[in-house]
Amino acid sequence: MAHHNPWPDEGNTGHIWDEDIRELDNPPPLWWMLSFYAGFIMIVFYTLYYPTIPLTDELGGHTEGMAGWTQVNEYHEDYTVLKNWRVAKFADKEEKLASMSVTEIMADEELKSYAVATSKVLYGDYCAACHATGGAGNPNFPVLADDDWLWGGSVKQIEASLIQGRIGNMPAKGMMGNLTDQEIEDVTDYVIALSEGKGGDAAYAAGKAVYTKGMCLACHGPAGKPLAPAGAANLTDQVWRFSSDRDTVKNVIAYGVNVKKNGEYIKGTQKAVMPSFKERLPNADVNIKRLAVYVHSLGGGQ
Template sequence: MAGHNPWPDEGNTGHIWDEDLRELDNPPPLWWMLSFYAGFIMIIFYTLYYPTIPLTNNSGEFTKGLTGWTAIEEYNEDFQVLKDWRVAKFADKEEQLAAMSVADILKDDDLRQYAVATSKVLFGDYCAACHGAGGAGNPSFPVLADDDWLWGGNIAQIEASIKNGRIGNMPAKGMMGNLTDEEIDSVTDYVIALSEGKANDASFAAGKAVYAKGMCLACHGPMGKPLAPAGAANLTDQVWRFSSDRQTIRNVIAHGVNVKKNGEYIEGTRQAIMPAFKERLPNADVNVKRLAVYTHQLGGGQ
Protein backbone atom coordinates (compact mmCIF):
# COMPACT_ATOMS: atom_id res chain seq x y z
CA MET A 1 0.00 0.00 0.00
CA ALA A 2 1.27 3.41 -0.83
CA GLY A 3 2.13 5.69 2.08
CA HIS A 4 0.30 8.69 0.60
CA ASN A 5 -3.02 9.37 -1.09
CA PRO A 6 -2.66 11.01 -4.50
CA TRP A 7 -6.46 11.32 -4.75
CA PRO A 8 -7.53 12.90 -1.48
CA ASP A 9 -10.76 14.35 -2.89
CA GLU A 10 -11.87 11.14 -4.63
CA GLY A 11 -13.68 9.71 -1.63
CA ASN A 12 -11.46 6.68 -1.21
CA THR A 13 -10.55 5.13 2.15
CA GLY A 14 -6.82 5.71 1.74
CA HIS A 15 -6.17 2.03 1.11
CA ILE A 16 -4.08 1.96 -2.06
CA TRP A 17 -2.24 -0.95 -3.66
CA ASP A 18 0.15 -1.14 -6.59
CA GLU A 19 0.16 2.64 -6.85
CA ASP A 20 -3.35 3.06 -8.30
CA LEU A 21 -5.63 0.30 -6.96
CA ARG A 22 -7.77 1.84 -4.22
CA GLU A 23 -10.78 1.15 -2.07
CA LEU A 24 -13.56 3.64 -2.64
CA ASP A 25 -16.07 4.79 -0.05
CA ASN A 26 -19.09 5.11 -2.34
CA PRO A 27 -22.57 4.42 -0.91
CA PRO A 28 -24.31 1.20 -2.08
CA PRO A 29 -26.75 1.49 -5.00
CA LEU A 30 -30.28 2.48 -4.09
CA TRP A 31 -31.74 -0.85 -5.30
CA TRP A 32 -29.35 -2.71 -3.00
CA MET A 33 -30.25 -0.60 0.03
CA LEU A 34 -33.97 -1.04 -0.66
CA SER A 35 -33.49 -4.82 -0.87
CA PHE A 36 -31.49 -4.77 2.37
CA TYR A 37 -34.20 -2.93 4.31
CA ALA A 38 -36.94 -5.03 2.68
CA GLY A 39 -35.18 -8.07 4.11
CA PHE A 40 -35.70 -6.74 7.64
CA ILE A 41 -39.35 -6.11 6.88
CA MET A 42 -39.70 -9.69 5.62
CA ILE A 43 -38.15 -11.03 8.82
CA ILE A 44 -40.78 -9.21 10.87
CA PHE A 45 -43.56 -10.38 8.52
CA TYR A 46 -42.32 -14.00 8.59
CA THR A 47 -42.06 -13.96 12.39
CA LEU A 48 -45.65 -12.78 12.73
CA TYR A 49 -47.13 -14.85 9.91
CA TYR A 50 -45.54 -18.28 10.49
CA PRO A 51 -44.86 -20.38 13.61
CA THR A 52 -41.41 -19.18 14.53
CA ILE A 53 -40.16 -18.53 18.04
CA PRO A 54 -39.70 -21.33 20.62
CA LEU A 55 -41.10 -20.44 24.01
CA THR A 56 -38.89 -20.60 27.09
CA ASN A 57 -41.28 -22.35 29.49
CA ASN A 58 -39.98 -25.87 28.68
CA SER A 59 -43.37 -26.74 27.21
CA GLY A 60 -42.06 -27.40 23.73
CA GLU A 61 -44.51 -24.81 22.41
CA PHE A 62 -43.79 -21.97 20.02
CA THR A 63 -45.51 -18.94 18.57
CA LYS A 64 -48.26 -20.16 16.24
CA GLY A 65 -48.23 -17.32 13.75
CA LEU A 66 -51.21 -15.34 12.45
CA THR A 67 -52.38 -18.17 10.16
CA GLY A 68 -51.72 -21.19 12.39
CA TRP A 69 -49.97 -22.86 9.42
CA THR A 70 -47.95 -26.01 10.09
CA ALA A 71 -45.89 -28.20 7.80
CA ILE A 72 -47.74 -31.34 8.89
CA GLU A 73 -51.10 -29.82 7.98
CA GLU A 74 -49.81 -28.91 4.56
CA TYR A 75 -48.44 -32.45 4.19
CA ASN A 76 -51.80 -33.93 5.18
CA GLU A 77 -53.62 -31.72 2.68
CA ASP A 78 -51.24 -32.70 -0.12
CA PHE A 79 -51.44 -36.37 0.86
CA GLN A 80 -55.23 -36.19 0.80
CA VAL A 81 -55.03 -34.85 -2.74
CA LEU A 82 -52.88 -37.87 -3.66
CA LYS A 83 -55.28 -40.29 -1.96
CA ASP A 84 -58.25 -38.74 -3.73
CA TRP A 85 -56.43 -39.10 -7.03
CA ARG A 86 -55.67 -42.76 -6.30
CA VAL A 87 -59.26 -43.44 -5.33
CA ALA A 88 -60.49 -41.94 -8.57
CA LYS A 89 -57.89 -43.68 -10.74
CA PHE A 90 -58.20 -47.16 -9.25
CA ALA A 91 -61.83 -47.13 -8.18
CA ASP A 92 -62.78 -49.86 -10.66
CA LYS A 93 -60.05 -52.23 -9.42
CA GLU A 94 -60.94 -51.58 -5.79
CA GLU A 95 -64.57 -52.40 -6.57
CA GLN A 96 -63.47 -55.64 -8.21
CA LEU A 97 -61.36 -56.58 -5.18
CA ALA A 98 -64.31 -55.96 -2.90
CA ALA A 99 -66.71 -57.97 -5.05
CA MET A 100 -64.55 -60.96 -6.04
CA SER A 101 -63.34 -63.89 -3.95
CA VAL A 102 -59.62 -64.36 -3.38
CA ALA A 103 -59.70 -67.44 -5.62
CA ASP A 104 -61.16 -65.40 -8.49
CA ILE A 105 -58.66 -62.59 -7.90
CA LEU A 106 -55.83 -65.08 -8.34
CA LYS A 107 -57.27 -66.16 -11.69
CA ASP A 108 -57.36 -62.58 -12.99
CA ASP A 109 -53.70 -61.82 -13.76
CA ASP A 110 -54.15 -58.06 -14.00
CA LEU A 111 -56.10 -57.85 -10.74
CA ARG A 112 -53.68 -60.21 -9.01
CA GLN A 113 -50.74 -57.99 -9.96
CA TYR A 114 -52.62 -54.94 -8.73
CA ALA A 115 -53.37 -56.63 -5.39
CA VAL A 116 -49.71 -57.60 -4.95
CA ALA A 117 -48.43 -54.14 -5.90
CA THR A 118 -50.77 -52.39 -3.48
CA SER A 119 -50.03 -54.79 -0.60
CA LYS A 120 -46.36 -54.07 -0.08
CA VAL A 121 -46.86 -51.11 2.25
CA LEU A 122 -49.65 -52.93 4.11
CA PHE A 123 -47.40 -55.95 4.60
CA GLY A 124 -44.59 -53.73 5.84
CA ASP A 125 -46.89 -51.96 8.31
CA TYR A 126 -48.82 -54.93 9.66
CA CYS A 127 -46.90 -58.15 8.90
CA ALA A 128 -43.17 -57.59 8.49
CA ALA A 129 -42.53 -57.02 12.21
CA CYS A 130 -43.15 -60.74 12.78
CA HIS A 131 -42.78 -62.37 9.37
CA GLY A 132 -39.88 -60.29 8.09
CA ALA A 133 -39.43 -58.34 4.88
CA GLY A 134 -40.63 -60.43 1.97
CA GLY A 135 -41.97 -63.09 4.35
CA ALA A 136 -38.49 -64.33 5.26
CA GLY A 137 -39.55 -64.74 8.88
CA ASN A 138 -38.03 -63.13 11.95
CA PRO A 139 -36.66 -65.41 14.71
CA SER A 140 -39.40 -67.57 16.28
CA PHE A 141 -41.99 -66.50 13.69
CA PRO A 142 -43.17 -68.47 10.64
CA VAL A 143 -41.57 -68.03 7.23
CA LEU A 144 -44.17 -67.18 4.60
CA ALA A 145 -41.93 -67.64 1.58
CA ASP A 146 -41.52 -71.42 1.89
CA ASP A 147 -44.10 -74.16 1.31
CA ASP A 148 -44.45 -75.24 4.96
CA TRP A 149 -47.84 -74.27 6.34
CA LEU A 150 -49.23 -75.02 9.79
CA TRP A 151 -52.78 -74.05 8.87
CA GLY A 152 -52.73 -74.68 5.14
CA GLY A 153 -51.32 -72.70 2.25
CA ASN A 154 -54.14 -72.48 -0.26
CA ILE A 155 -55.57 -69.03 -0.83
CA ALA A 156 -58.74 -69.58 1.22
CA GLN A 157 -56.78 -70.91 4.20
CA ILE A 158 -54.36 -67.98 4.05
CA GLU A 159 -57.27 -65.56 3.94
CA ALA A 160 -58.83 -67.26 6.98
CA SER A 161 -55.55 -67.05 8.90
CA ILE A 162 -55.19 -63.32 8.24
CA LYS A 163 -58.83 -62.55 8.88
CA ASN A 164 -59.45 -64.59 12.02
CA GLY A 165 -55.95 -65.10 13.40
CA ARG A 166 -54.46 -68.34 14.69
CA ILE A 167 -53.63 -69.66 18.16
CA GLY A 168 -51.09 -72.45 18.50
CA ASN A 169 -51.83 -75.28 20.89
CA MET A 170 -49.50 -78.00 22.08
CA PRO A 171 -49.90 -79.64 25.49
CA ALA A 172 -46.98 -79.89 27.87
CA LYS A 173 -45.33 -83.29 28.43
CA GLY A 174 -47.48 -85.06 25.87
CA MET A 175 -51.20 -85.14 25.27
CA MET A 176 -51.82 -86.67 28.71
CA GLY A 177 -49.11 -84.63 30.42
CA ASN A 178 -47.62 -87.84 31.81
CA LEU A 179 -44.14 -87.97 30.28
CA THR A 180 -41.14 -88.16 32.57
CA ASP A 181 -37.98 -86.12 32.01
CA GLU A 182 -36.23 -89.22 30.69
CA GLU A 183 -39.06 -89.87 28.25
CA ILE A 184 -38.99 -86.24 27.12
CA ASP A 185 -35.28 -86.63 26.33
CA SER A 186 -36.01 -89.83 24.43
CA VAL A 187 -38.84 -88.41 22.33
CA THR A 188 -36.80 -85.27 21.65
CA ASP A 189 -34.11 -87.39 20.00
CA TYR A 190 -36.80 -89.26 18.07
CA VAL A 191 -38.35 -86.03 16.77
CA ILE A 192 -34.95 -84.83 15.59
CA ALA A 193 -34.39 -88.22 13.95
CA LEU A 194 -37.72 -87.84 12.13
CA SER A 195 -36.50 -84.60 10.55
CA GLU A 196 -33.25 -86.27 9.50
CA GLY A 197 -34.89 -89.39 8.07
CA LYS A 198 -33.33 -91.65 10.71
CA ALA A 199 -36.40 -92.44 12.78
CA ASN A 200 -36.41 -96.13 11.79
CA ASP A 201 -33.01 -96.75 13.36
CA ALA A 202 -33.25 -99.19 16.26
CA SER A 203 -31.55 -96.69 18.55
CA PHE A 204 -34.67 -94.52 18.44
CA ALA A 205 -37.13 -97.29 19.27
CA ALA A 206 -37.63 -96.03 22.82
CA GLY A 207 -38.38 -92.53 21.56
CA LYS A 208 -40.84 -93.93 19.04
CA ALA A 209 -42.68 -95.69 21.85
CA VAL A 210 -42.84 -92.46 23.85
CA TYR A 211 -44.10 -90.68 20.73
CA ALA A 212 -47.07 -93.07 20.77
CA LYS A 213 -47.51 -92.98 24.55
CA GLY A 214 -47.59 -89.20 24.62
CA MET A 215 -50.15 -89.23 21.82
CA CYS A 216 -47.92 -87.01 19.70
CA LEU A 217 -49.26 -88.88 16.68
CA ALA A 218 -52.75 -87.50 17.30
CA CYS A 219 -51.65 -84.13 15.91
CA HIS A 220 -48.37 -84.82 14.13
CA GLY A 221 -49.42 -88.07 12.49
CA PRO A 222 -48.10 -91.61 13.00
CA MET A 223 -44.95 -90.89 10.98
CA GLY A 224 -44.48 -87.25 12.00
CA LYS A 225 -46.49 -85.73 9.17
CA PRO A 226 -49.94 -84.30 9.99
CA LEU A 227 -52.77 -85.84 8.03
CA ALA A 228 -54.39 -82.41 7.57
CA PRO A 229 -53.26 -78.83 8.21
CA ALA A 230 -54.63 -77.91 11.61
CA GLY A 231 -51.78 -76.08 13.30
CA ALA A 232 -49.50 -79.07 13.94
CA ALA A 233 -45.96 -78.98 12.57
CA ASN A 234 -44.63 -81.43 10.01
CA LEU A 235 -41.82 -83.18 11.88
CA THR A 236 -40.40 -84.94 8.84
CA ASP A 237 -38.98 -81.85 7.18
CA GLN A 238 -36.31 -79.58 8.60
CA VAL A 239 -38.52 -76.55 9.08
CA TRP A 240 -38.83 -75.65 12.73
CA ARG A 241 -41.43 -73.31 14.20
CA PHE A 242 -39.07 -71.94 16.85
CA SER A 243 -35.59 -73.39 16.42
CA SER A 244 -33.74 -76.54 15.40
CA ASP A 245 -31.68 -76.38 18.58
CA ARG A 246 -32.16 -79.57 20.62
CA GLN A 247 -32.76 -77.72 23.87
CA THR A 248 -35.45 -75.57 22.25
CA ILE A 249 -37.18 -78.66 20.84
CA ARG A 250 -37.04 -80.35 24.24
CA ASN A 251 -38.45 -77.26 25.96
CA VAL A 252 -41.37 -77.14 23.54
CA ILE A 253 -42.16 -80.80 24.24
CA ALA A 254 -41.79 -80.29 27.98
CA HIS A 255 -43.69 -77.01 28.33
CA GLY A 256 -45.92 -76.96 25.26
CA VAL A 257 -47.26 -74.00 23.35
CA ASN A 258 -49.71 -71.51 24.81
CA VAL A 259 -50.26 -73.68 27.89
CA LYS A 260 -52.07 -71.88 30.69
CA LYS A 261 -52.86 -72.69 34.29
CA ASN A 262 -55.36 -70.61 36.21
CA GLY A 263 -55.48 -68.19 33.30
CA GLU A 264 -51.71 -67.59 33.27
CA TYR A 265 -49.07 -69.02 30.94
CA ILE A 266 -47.02 -71.70 32.65
CA GLU A 267 -43.29 -71.16 32.97
CA GLY A 268 -41.37 -72.14 29.85
CA THR A 269 -44.33 -72.45 27.49
CA ARG A 270 -43.92 -70.89 24.07
CA GLN A 271 -46.44 -68.30 22.97
CA ALA A 272 -47.59 -68.61 19.36
CA ILE A 273 -50.48 -66.32 18.60
CA MET A 274 -51.36 -64.51 15.41
CA PRO A 275 -53.96 -61.82 16.01
CA ALA A 276 -57.07 -61.49 13.87
CA PHE A 277 -56.72 -58.65 11.40
CA LYS A 278 -60.38 -58.31 10.44
CA GLU A 279 -60.66 -55.57 13.06
CA ARG A 280 -57.10 -54.23 12.85
CA LEU A 281 -56.78 -53.44 9.16
CA PRO A 282 -58.37 -50.35 7.66
CA ASN A 283 -60.96 -51.32 5.06
CA ALA A 284 -60.44 -54.89 6.26
CA ASP A 285 -62.87 -56.57 3.83
CA VAL A 286 -60.65 -55.60 0.91
CA ASN A 287 -57.25 -55.46 2.59
CA VAL A 288 -57.49 -58.98 4.02
CA LYS A 289 -57.97 -60.26 0.46
CA ARG A 290 -55.14 -58.06 -0.77
CA LEU A 291 -52.73 -59.42 1.85
CA ALA A 292 -53.88 -62.99 1.26
CA VAL A 293 -53.01 -62.69 -2.43
CA TYR A 294 -49.68 -61.05 -1.59
CA THR A 295 -48.77 -63.78 0.93
CA HIS A 296 -49.79 -66.50 -1.52
CA GLN A 297 -47.49 -64.96 -4.14
CA LEU A 298 -44.45 -64.85 -1.85
CA GLY A 299 -43.50 -68.28 -3.10
CA GLY A 300 -45.06 -70.88 -0.87
CA GLY A 301 -48.77 -70.64 -1.65
CA GLN A 302 -50.42 -73.90 -2.59
Protein backbone atom coordinates in the same frame (compact mmCIF):
# COMPACT_ATOMS: atom_id res chain seq x y z
CA MET B 1 0.76 -3.81 0.01
CA ALA B 2 1.80 -0.34 -1.10
CA HIS B 3 2.63 2.26 1.53
CA HIS B 4 1.63 5.16 -0.71
CA ASN B 5 -1.55 5.87 -2.68
CA PRO B 6 -0.97 6.85 -6.32
CA TRP B 7 -4.75 7.43 -6.73
CA PRO B 8 -5.67 9.67 -3.80
CA ASP B 9 -8.80 11.07 -5.48
CA GLU B 10 -10.18 7.70 -6.61
CA GLY B 11 -12.05 6.95 -3.40
CA ASN B 12 -10.11 3.80 -2.57
CA THR B 13 -9.30 2.72 0.98
CA GLY B 14 -5.54 2.99 0.51
CA HIS B 15 -5.13 -0.82 0.46
CA ILE B 16 -3.13 -1.57 -2.70
CA TRP B 17 -1.57 -4.88 -3.80
CA ASP B 18 0.75 -5.69 -6.68
CA GLU B 19 1.13 -1.99 -7.56
CA ASP B 20 -2.36 -1.46 -9.01
CA ILE B 21 -4.89 -3.77 -7.32
CA ARG B 22 -6.78 -1.65 -4.82
CA GLU B 23 -9.85 -1.77 -2.62
CA LEU B 24 -12.48 0.81 -3.50
CA ASP B 25 -14.90 2.44 -1.07
CA ASN B 26 -17.93 2.93 -3.34
CA PRO B 27 -21.44 2.83 -1.85
CA PRO B 28 -23.65 -0.21 -2.78
CA PRO B 29 -26.05 0.19 -5.73
CA LEU B 30 -29.45 1.62 -4.91
CA TRP B 31 -31.28 -1.57 -5.96
CA TRP B 32 -29.16 -3.59 -3.54
CA MET B 33 -29.88 -1.22 -0.63
CA LEU B 34 -33.60 -1.27 -1.38
CA SER B 35 -33.57 -5.10 -1.39
CA PHE B 36 -31.65 -5.08 1.89
CA TYR B 37 -34.22 -2.87 3.63
CA ALA B 38 -37.10 -4.80 2.05
CA GLY B 39 -35.72 -7.88 3.76
CA PHE B 40 -36.29 -6.27 7.16
CA ILE B 41 -39.84 -5.40 6.17
CA MET B 42 -40.45 -9.06 5.14
CA ILE B 43 -39.16 -10.22 8.53
CA VAL B 44 -41.81 -8.12 10.23
CA PHE B 45 -44.46 -9.42 7.79
CA TYR B 46 -43.55 -13.08 8.34
CA THR B 47 -43.41 -12.58 12.11
CA LEU B 48 -46.98 -11.25 12.11
CA TYR B 49 -48.45 -13.48 9.39
CA TYR B 50 -47.06 -16.91 10.35
CA PRO B 51 -46.54 -18.67 13.72
CA THR B 52 -43.11 -17.45 14.68
CA ILE B 53 -42.22 -16.57 18.25
CA PRO B 54 -41.88 -19.48 20.71
CA LEU B 55 -43.30 -18.44 24.07
CA THR B 56 -43.73 -20.38 27.29
CA ASP B 57 -47.09 -21.85 28.21
CA GLU B 58 -47.44 -19.21 30.90
CA LEU B 59 -47.33 -16.55 28.18
CA GLY B 60 -49.87 -18.30 26.02
CA GLY B 61 -47.58 -20.48 23.90
CA HIS B 62 -46.16 -19.63 20.48
CA THR B 63 -47.66 -16.86 18.39
CA GLU B 64 -50.16 -18.36 15.93
CA GLY B 65 -49.93 -15.67 13.24
CA MET B 66 -52.68 -13.83 11.42
CA ALA B 67 -52.94 -16.50 8.69
CA GLY B 68 -53.76 -19.33 11.10
CA TRP B 69 -51.37 -21.53 9.08
CA THR B 70 -49.72 -24.67 10.48
CA GLN B 71 -47.67 -27.41 8.88
CA VAL B 72 -50.07 -30.01 10.25
CA ASN B 73 -53.06 -28.37 8.58
CA GLU B 74 -51.15 -28.13 5.32
CA TYR B 75 -50.20 -31.81 5.59
CA HIS B 76 -53.83 -32.83 6.10
CA GLU B 77 -54.95 -30.68 3.18
CA ASP B 78 -52.29 -32.16 0.88
CA TYR B 79 -53.07 -35.69 2.08
CA THR B 80 -56.77 -35.17 1.34
CA VAL B 81 -55.92 -34.03 -2.17
CA LEU B 82 -53.68 -37.08 -2.70
CA LYS B 83 -56.23 -39.46 -1.19
CA ASN B 84 -59.02 -38.15 -3.40
CA TRP B 85 -56.76 -38.46 -6.44
CA ARG B 86 -55.93 -42.07 -5.57
CA VAL B 87 -59.59 -42.92 -4.99
CA ALA B 88 -60.51 -41.53 -8.38
CA LYS B 89 -57.58 -43.12 -10.22
CA PHE B 90 -57.87 -46.61 -8.74
CA ALA B 91 -61.61 -46.77 -8.08
CA ASP B 92 -62.17 -49.52 -10.66
CA LYS B 93 -59.47 -51.76 -9.17
CA GLU B 94 -60.69 -51.20 -5.61
CA GLU B 95 -64.21 -52.12 -6.71
CA LYS B 96 -62.88 -55.34 -8.20
CA LEU B 97 -60.95 -56.18 -5.03
CA ALA B 98 -64.13 -55.69 -3.01
CA SER B 99 -66.34 -57.79 -5.28
CA MET B 100 -63.98 -60.63 -6.27
CA SER B 101 -62.76 -63.56 -4.18
CA VAL B 102 -59.06 -64.08 -3.47
CA THR B 103 -58.91 -66.96 -5.94
CA GLU B 104 -60.44 -64.74 -8.64
CA ILE B 105 -57.96 -61.97 -7.80
CA MET B 106 -55.09 -64.45 -8.16
CA ALA B 107 -56.33 -65.38 -11.62
CA ASP B 108 -56.26 -61.75 -12.77
CA GLU B 109 -52.56 -60.86 -13.20
CA GLU B 110 -53.14 -57.11 -13.38
CA LEU B 111 -55.31 -57.09 -10.27
CA LYS B 112 -52.93 -59.43 -8.47
CA SER B 113 -50.02 -57.08 -9.17
CA TYR B 114 -52.09 -54.15 -7.92
CA ALA B 115 -52.98 -56.00 -4.70
CA VAL B 116 -49.32 -56.83 -4.05
CA ALA B 117 -48.15 -53.27 -4.79
CA THR B 118 -50.73 -51.72 -2.45
CA SER B 119 -50.11 -54.18 0.40
CA LYS B 120 -46.51 -53.35 1.28
CA VAL B 121 -47.30 -50.50 3.66
CA LEU B 122 -50.22 -52.45 5.11
CA TYR B 123 -47.95 -55.44 5.73
CA GLY B 124 -45.31 -53.20 7.29
CA ASP B 125 -47.85 -51.65 9.67
CA TYR B 126 -49.66 -54.81 10.77
CA CYS B 127 -47.52 -57.88 10.01
CA ALA B 128 -43.79 -57.06 9.89
CA ALA B 129 -43.46 -56.69 13.68
CA CYS B 130 -43.83 -60.49 13.97
CA HIS B 131 -43.11 -61.85 10.50
CA ALA B 132 -40.34 -59.37 9.57
CA THR B 133 -39.78 -57.60 6.27
CA GLY B 134 -40.36 -59.85 3.29
CA GLY B 135 -41.83 -62.57 5.52
CA ALA B 136 -38.41 -63.63 6.83
CA GLY B 137 -39.86 -64.15 10.31
CA ASN B 138 -38.57 -62.67 13.55
CA PRO B 139 -37.30 -65.07 16.27
CA ASN B 140 -40.10 -67.38 17.48
CA PHE B 141 -42.49 -66.25 14.75
CA PRO B 142 -43.35 -68.13 11.53
CA VAL B 143 -41.48 -67.51 8.30
CA LEU B 144 -43.90 -66.64 5.50
CA ALA B 145 -41.38 -66.95 2.68
CA ASP B 146 -40.88 -70.72 2.88
CA ASP B 147 -43.14 -73.65 2.01
CA ASP B 148 -43.82 -74.71 5.60
CA TRP B 149 -47.43 -73.90 6.49
CA LEU B 150 -49.07 -75.00 9.73
CA TRP B 151 -52.57 -74.10 8.54
CA GLY B 152 -52.10 -74.35 4.78
CA GLY B 153 -50.47 -72.05 2.27
CA SER B 154 -53.11 -71.65 -0.42
CA VAL B 155 -54.34 -68.09 -0.84
CA LYS B 156 -57.74 -69.16 0.50
CA GLN B 157 -56.17 -70.74 3.60
CA ILE B 158 -54.02 -67.66 4.20
CA GLU B 159 -57.15 -65.52 3.99
CA ALA B 160 -58.84 -67.79 6.56
CA SER B 161 -55.86 -67.41 8.92
CA LEU B 162 -56.10 -63.62 8.66
CA ILE B 163 -59.84 -63.64 9.31
CA GLN B 164 -59.94 -66.19 12.12
CA GLY B 165 -56.52 -65.80 13.69
CA ARG B 166 -54.61 -68.88 14.83
CA ILE B 167 -53.84 -70.32 18.25
CA GLY B 168 -51.18 -73.03 18.46
CA ASN B 169 -51.97 -76.07 20.55
CA MET B 170 -49.69 -78.86 21.71
CA PRO B 171 -50.17 -80.75 24.98
CA ALA B 172 -47.37 -80.79 27.53
CA LYS B 173 -46.15 -84.38 27.55
CA GLY B 174 -44.14 -83.86 30.71
CA MET B 175 -46.80 -81.95 32.64
CA MET B 176 -49.49 -84.47 31.71
CA GLY B 177 -47.30 -87.27 33.04
CA ASN B 178 -47.78 -89.55 30.02
CA LEU B 179 -44.05 -89.48 29.26
CA THR B 180 -41.17 -90.01 31.67
CA ASP B 181 -38.09 -87.82 31.69
CA GLN B 182 -36.12 -90.49 29.82
CA GLU B 183 -38.86 -90.90 27.24
CA ILE B 184 -38.84 -87.15 26.64
CA GLU B 185 -35.07 -87.33 26.06
CA ASP B 186 -35.53 -90.22 23.61
CA VAL B 187 -38.35 -88.64 21.61
CA THR B 188 -36.43 -85.34 21.47
CA ASP B 189 -33.54 -87.13 19.75
CA TYR B 190 -35.97 -88.86 17.41
CA VAL B 191 -37.72 -85.63 16.40
CA ILE B 192 -34.38 -83.98 15.62
CA ALA B 193 -33.34 -87.10 13.69
CA LEU B 194 -36.54 -86.86 11.61
CA SER B 195 -35.55 -83.35 10.49
CA GLU B 196 -32.15 -84.69 9.45
CA GLY B 197 -33.58 -87.63 7.51
CA LYS B 198 -32.30 -90.14 10.07
CA GLY B 199 -35.59 -91.18 11.64
CA GLY B 200 -35.20 -94.74 10.42
CA ASP B 201 -31.80 -95.29 12.05
CA ALA B 202 -31.68 -98.01 14.71
CA ALA B 203 -30.08 -95.54 17.13
CA TYR B 204 -33.42 -93.74 17.42
CA ALA B 205 -35.66 -96.79 17.78
CA ALA B 206 -36.45 -95.96 21.43
CA GLY B 207 -37.52 -92.45 20.49
CA LYS B 208 -39.65 -93.77 17.63
CA ALA B 209 -41.46 -96.07 20.05
CA VAL B 210 -42.13 -93.15 22.38
CA TYR B 211 -43.37 -91.10 19.39
CA THR B 212 -46.03 -93.75 18.81
CA LYS B 213 -46.82 -94.27 22.49
CA GLY B 214 -47.16 -90.56 23.17
CA MET B 215 -49.61 -90.22 20.29
CA CYS B 216 -47.37 -87.66 18.57
CA LEU B 217 -48.37 -89.28 15.29
CA ALA B 218 -51.99 -88.26 15.81
CA CYS B 219 -51.06 -84.69 14.85
CA HIS B 220 -47.67 -84.97 13.19
CA GLY B 221 -48.43 -88.08 11.17
CA PRO B 222 -46.92 -91.58 11.37
CA ALA B 223 -43.71 -90.48 9.64
CA GLY B 224 -43.49 -86.96 11.12
CA LYS B 225 -45.40 -85.23 8.34
CA PRO B 226 -49.00 -84.13 9.04
CA LEU B 227 -51.57 -85.70 6.75
CA ALA B 228 -53.45 -82.40 6.50
CA PRO B 229 -52.68 -78.77 7.49
CA ALA B 230 -54.33 -78.35 10.88
CA GLY B 231 -51.72 -76.51 12.92
CA ALA B 232 -49.23 -79.32 13.46
CA ALA B 233 -45.60 -78.87 12.39
CA ASN B 234 -43.90 -80.93 9.71
CA LEU B 235 -41.09 -82.67 11.59
CA THR B 236 -39.36 -84.02 8.48
CA ASP B 237 -38.02 -80.70 7.19
CA GLN B 238 -35.53 -78.31 8.76
CA VAL B 239 -37.98 -75.48 9.32
CA TRP B 240 -38.60 -75.02 13.03
CA ARG B 241 -41.48 -73.06 14.52
CA PHE B 242 -39.35 -72.02 17.49
CA SER B 243 -35.78 -73.30 17.27
CA SER B 244 -33.80 -76.39 16.28
CA ASP B 245 -31.78 -76.11 19.48
CA ARG B 246 -32.14 -79.40 21.37
CA ASP B 247 -33.10 -77.73 24.64
CA THR B 248 -35.86 -75.81 22.88
CA VAL B 249 -37.19 -78.92 21.15
CA LYS B 250 -37.17 -80.79 24.46
CA ASN B 251 -38.88 -77.88 26.21
CA VAL B 252 -41.70 -77.83 23.62
CA ILE B 253 -42.28 -81.55 24.07
CA ALA B 254 -42.24 -81.29 27.85
CA TYR B 255 -44.31 -78.14 28.31
CA GLY B 256 -46.22 -77.89 25.06
CA VAL B 257 -47.57 -74.84 23.28
CA ASN B 258 -50.15 -72.47 24.79
CA VAL B 259 -50.77 -74.80 27.72
CA LYS B 260 -52.74 -73.16 30.51
CA LYS B 261 -53.65 -74.11 34.05
CA ASN B 262 -56.36 -72.22 35.90
CA GLY B 263 -56.47 -69.74 33.05
CA GLU B 264 -52.74 -68.94 33.20
CA TYR B 265 -49.90 -70.15 30.98
CA ILE B 266 -47.84 -72.80 32.69
CA LYS B 267 -44.16 -72.07 33.19
CA GLY B 268 -42.06 -73.15 30.21
CA THR B 269 -44.85 -73.41 27.64
CA GLN B 270 -44.33 -71.72 24.30
CA LYS B 271 -46.81 -69.01 23.37
CA ALA B 272 -48.01 -69.06 19.76
CA VAL B 273 -50.99 -66.82 19.08
CA MET B 274 -51.89 -64.94 15.92
CA PRO B 275 -54.82 -62.54 16.42
CA SER B 276 -57.72 -62.20 14.05
CA PHE B 277 -57.35 -59.20 11.78
CA LYS B 278 -61.02 -58.99 10.95
CA GLU B 279 -61.51 -56.28 13.57
CA ARG B 280 -57.96 -54.86 13.45
CA LEU B 281 -57.57 -53.82 9.83
CA PRO B 282 -59.25 -50.75 8.40
CA ASN B 283 -61.60 -51.70 5.56
CA ALA B 284 -60.92 -55.30 6.59
CA ASP B 285 -63.08 -57.03 3.94
CA VAL B 286 -60.86 -55.67 1.15
CA ASN B 287 -57.53 -55.40 2.98
CA ILE B 288 -57.57 -59.00 4.22
CA LYS B 289 -57.86 -60.19 0.62
CA ARG B 290 -55.13 -57.75 -0.37
CA LEU B 291 -52.80 -59.05 2.36
CA ALA B 292 -53.59 -62.70 1.59
CA VAL B 293 -52.47 -62.18 -2.01
CA TYR B 294 -49.34 -60.34 -0.83
CA VAL B 295 -48.35 -63.01 1.71
CA HIS B 296 -48.91 -65.70 -0.92
CA SER B 297 -46.56 -63.81 -3.26
CA LEU B 298 -43.68 -63.73 -0.76
CA GLY B 299 -42.47 -67.06 -2.07
CA GLY B 300 -43.96 -69.69 0.19
CA GLY B 301 -47.55 -69.75 -1.06
CA GLN B 302 -48.88 -73.12 -2.19
